[in-house]
Amino acid sequence: MPNSFSQLRSWFKTPEPPETKALVLRNQHMHAATGLAVNLSLGLTHVQQLADSRLQEYLGKGSFQMPDPQLYDDGSPLFVALSHWGLSPSEYLTLMIALAPALQPNFYDLLIHKHLSKAGEFPEFGGVKNANTRTTLPTGDTVLFLLNGTDLTGRLTTWQQILSHDSRLIKQQIILLEDPKDGEPATSGRITVSKEYVEMFLLGREWQPRFSSEFPAQPITTLLDWDNLIVSKNNLEELRIIQDWLEHEQTIKTDPALSRMIKPGYRALFYGPPGTGKTLTAALVGKRHKRPVYRVDLSQMVSKYIGETSKIASNLFDIAENRNWILFFDEADSLFGKRTSVTSSNDRYANQDVSYLLQRVEDYNGLIILASNYKHNIDNAFMRRFQSVIHFSMPDAQERLTLWQQTKPEVVKIADDISFEELAQKFELSGASILNVMYISTIRGLADEQKITRAMLIEEIRKELAKENKTI
Template sequence: MPETERPAPGPPTAVRGEEWERRNAEFLSASLDWLRILLRRYAEDRTGARDEAGPEDPTEPECGPRDRAGEPTPPAEPRASLPWGRRRQTPHAPSGEASGSGPDTPARTGARVATGPAGGDELAAAAARVAAAEAAVPAPALVVLAQRLGLSRFERDVLLMCLAEEIAPAMGGLFAAAHGSQALAHPTLGLALAALPDPSWEAASAHGALRFWRLVEISRPAGAALVTSPVRADERIVDYVRGLDYLDERLSALVTRLPAAPSALPASQQRAVARCTTAWERSPAAPPVVRLTGGRPGSKQVVAACAAAEFGLTLYRLPAPALPAHPDELDRLVRLWDREAALLPLALYLDADDDTHDAPVADDTTAASLVGRFLSRSRIPAFLGSRDAHPRLARPAVDVEVTPPTFHERAEAWREALGADADAVHIGLLAGQFAMDVAAIDEVARSSEPGRVWDACVARGRSRLDGLAQRLRPDVGWDDIVLPDQTHTLLRQIAAQVSRQETVYETWGFAGRLTRGLGVTALFAGPSGTGKTMAAEVLAHELGLDLYRADLSGVMSKYIGETEKNLRRLFDAAEAGGAVLFLDEADALLARRSEVKDAHDRYANVQTDYLLQRMESYRGLAIMATNMRQALDAAFVRRLRFVVDFPFPDAGHRRELWRRAFPEHAPGRAALDYDRLAQLDVSGAMTRNIAVNAAFLAASGGTPITMPHVLQAAREEFRKLQHPVRERDFAWPYPQNPLKEALS
C-alpha cells in the first residue's frame, strides 16, 4: 500500500463491556463456522477434481495442467479452482465496503461449490449469521480492525483464516484436507487465493495491507514458494481480535504512558492547547506534527496530554535517542506505531528535549535526523517536544510555544491543589521559589502533608540535580561562620532578597518593570579557605533549600556547543527545584573575553556570553566563587546583584576561628592558648583541619588536647600546603626572646 494511501486513524474505540465481549465472541464463532464450511466444501471439491485429473503435487500451488515431464502448460480454459479463474456463486457474508455483495446482490466466490441445494443453503445460512453478528454496535474487533487499516473483504478473510489457527487449533485438519497434504496443516496464501471469495494477488504482496501493517507473518523456508509457506497472524492482532486491548509489547519497551492532564490549566497553557487542537481539527485525515517549543518539558507534556485528551487519544512518550538508527528497523517501528494508533487509538509525544539528541547514534546519524525520518514517514498524531524549533520536516507541522506558568498561575494552582489546607502554608513563597508545573503541584499537594509541602518540593528537585552537581548538606548557621561585619551584612541582604521576592516583584509590581535579572546572583571572591563555600551553606540553611556545588571547569567542554548544553541543564534543574546553585572556579569560564583571533577565541566568547545571559534569566539564587576576581570580565561583574569579598582573616578573626574549631565537649579546649594560635597565619579551612588532626593526636595518646598537639598538627598542615615553616613559630612554650633562644 503506498504511503499516501495509508488510512488515517479512526475515531476512538467505543466503550467495551461484557455485552460487547459476548457479541464479539458470537461474531468470531459465526465467522469460524462459515470458514469451516467453506474449507470443507473446497476440500471435497478438490478431492473430486483430483480423482478425475490424477494426482498432483500438494506442495505446488494450482497453476494449470502439466505435461508428462511435469512442466506447466497453458490451459485451454481457466480452471474454476484458480484464484484468477472462473467465478462461481458462493455465499459470502455481506460487507458495507465490498462491491458486488449484499442482501440484494449475488454473493462472490473464488472456490468450487458442491452441487445440490443443501450445501448452498448451509453456506448461505452461515454467511447470514456472520452478517447479523457483524451489524452489532459497537462493531466486533475484526470489523473495526479491517475498517481502520483499510483491509479489503478478501484481506479480512485471509486474516480470519490465519486467526483460525490460533483461536481454533482443531482446524489444522481442515487446512491439511484443503491442501491435500498432512504436511500443510496450516494456512497459506495459496489456499486463501484458491478457496476464499474474491481473491486478489495484491493481498499477498509486500505492499498489501496484510503484510504492510504486519498483520500476518510468513515463515518462508529457503527455496520454498511464497504461496505454500505457513502464514500466521501476529500475536498482537490475535489478542486484539479476541478483545484484549493493550499496547504492543514491542513498543511498550520504548515508551512510557504520560499521566492524564490536570483538570485545570493556566490560561497561558490553555491557549497552547487550543492551538494544538485547532491544527488537528483543520486536517483530521492527515494531522500535522505539533512542534512544542520551550524550556520546560513538564509544561509541554501537560499541554500535549490535554490536547490528546480532547480527541480521546492516549498519549505515550518516546525519547528521541530510543529511535533505531537502521533504516529497516526504523521503518518497522513506524508501521507498528501507525498500526497501534489506528487500533487503540493513541498519540505520540516524541521527546527531543534531552540535549543528547544531537549526539551521533550510528556513523554520522544523529537522534535529531532520526526524528525527522520517523515523523516524515509516520502518519500517527504526534507531538515533537524540543527546546528550540526542530529542522523542517517532510510532513506538515505546526509550531506552538509553551511557556511555564507565571507566578500568579502557580499560586492559584497551589491554592486549588491544597484546598482547605492552603492557609497552613505560605503560598507566595512556594510559588516564587519553585518553578513547578501544574501537574507537579498537584502531585506534591496530593502526596504531602501541609506542614511538609516545602520539604517535598525541595526533595522533588533532587532527582534532576543529583546527576549534574554535588549536593552539600547545609547544616551550619550564622553562629558557625566568622566573617568581617561588611561581609556578614551582605550575606544577610542576600537571604532577605531571596525570601522577599514575592513582596517586591509581585505585590509591589516590580516584576512588570523588569524583563530580566529577577533572580538573585552573587559573586563570592577571596582566597581559598576564607569561607566562601561555608557562607553558601549558611544561606541555603537559612532559606531551607538544597545547596548544589558545581565546578565551572568541569562544565566546560572542548566540543562546540557542549558547554552551553551543560550549563542549560544545570540552570534548568536548579531553577525548577528551587535549589541554591554554587558555581566554583568561576574564573575558568568568566575570564576577560579575548580578542577574536581564531575559532577557539570565538567559541570561548560564545560560552561566556551564554553564561551571562543565563544568569540574567535565572530566577533562583546562584552564587559564583573565584579566587581571582581581578581576572573576571568587568561585563560579568556589572550584571551581578552582589559581589561579596572574603578577605584573609586578621588576628582577631583567627582567634575566633580557633575558638569555634574545637567543640565544647573536646577535652583540653579551655586550656588552649588562643592568643598564641591567632599568631599563626591560617585561614578558616586550615583552622578546621588543624583542630581535627590535633584531636586525633590527643586521642591516640590518651590525653586531652594540648598546645603541643595543636602546634604539631599546624606544622604538618603548613608543610602539606608548602607554606614556609619556621620552627620557632611552632615551639611550645613560645620563646620569649627568639634571638637569645636561637644563640643558645
C-alpha cells in the same frame, strides 16, 4: 464542561470510590502506591476515551466527543499539582498523553491496533518508536491530532497555547517537547513529562538529579547554623540584603516599574582567600531560606568538544529554572574570567561558550553566587551584572579566637599548656585551616590516647602553612 482546574472540585460528580474510602477508614497507613494509582488510572482512562473518540471520528465510525475529566480529591501529588496549576482540560489531557508511556509502555500500540486491524504506519497520529522496546511514544503531533483531529484552526491554537516555548506547561518544565532534527516539522519531537514530575506523580517523592557530565552540580548542605559563621560586620550587612531579596523576590518581580527594567534573579560575587567561608555562607543562606543549594563543578561543565559547554549549561539551567534553587559556582574565574584573544577557531568557539553561559547566568530567575579567590580575575564586562560583591577576608585575631573556641572538641581533652588567645594572635590562619588543625590533632589525640598538646597543634599549624608555602 469546566474550562479550568480552578473549578476542579465541581468535576467530582462520581462519589469517592467506596473501596478507597474504606481502606482509608480501616487503615490510616494505606500503602502509598494505592493512593497514587487512583487518579493516574483515571488519567489513562481519559486519554483512552479521547483517543477512542478521535479515531472513531477520523475513521468515519462516529462523532468526536471530548471526555469530561473527573478526578478524586484524594490529596495525591497529581491532584494537588493540578489544583495548584489551574490547568485547562486540554492542558490536563496533554499532560496525561505525555505521561501515559510511563504508566503503560505499550499504551499507544494497543490503542492503534484496536482501531486499525491491519499493520502499517499511521502518520496522522504522530509518535516515534522507543529505541529499546520499539513501542510507540507520543510526539507533539500526537497531541495535536488527539485534541483537534484535522481541524487546522484548533491545531494552531493548541500549538500556540500548549506546545509553544511560551506556554506554561513547557515554560515551567512540566512537559518537554524535544527539538526535531533540521528540516522536520516543529511538533514532531517526542513529548515527555519532566523527570521531576514523573517521580512525584508515580512515586510520591521529590526527584533529585544525579551528578553527571550532563548535570555537573551537587547539592551542598551544612549542619552549622548562622551563629557559626564568622565574618565581618560589613559582610553580614551585605548578606542581609541577599536574604531580604530571597524573602521579597516575588513582590519585586511583580513591581510594574522594576519588572520592566531589571533582569530576573539576583547575582552575587563572593571573593577572597580559600577557607574564608564562601561555600559555608552559600550553604547557610540556602538552609535559612529552605532552598536547595547546588554547587556547579565548572571542570565538568567545560568540554573539550566544540559546543558541548553550551549544551551542558543549557541542561543545567533548564532543570534549575522555577525550582527555587541557589546555584553556587566555585572557582568561578576558571570560566567567568577574562576571555582569551581570538587566535584560532577554537578560541572563538570557547568565547562563544562563555558568552552563552554568562547570558544564562544573567537571565536566571533565582539566586546565583559566584566564588573566586580574586576579584580582578572576573571579566570586567560581567562585574556590573552583580547586585552584591562581597569580600571574604582572612579573619582577624578576635575572629580567629572565636574559631579556635568553636572547634574545640569534646571527645578528647585539651592540655593546660594551650592558650587559644596566643594561637589566635600569633598565627594568621583561615577558618578552614584552623578547623583542619584541630581535626587532625583530635585524630592524633584519640589514636595515642593522650590530650591535645600545644606542640601537637603547632606541628599541625606548620603543616597547614606549608600548603601555602609559608613557614612559622
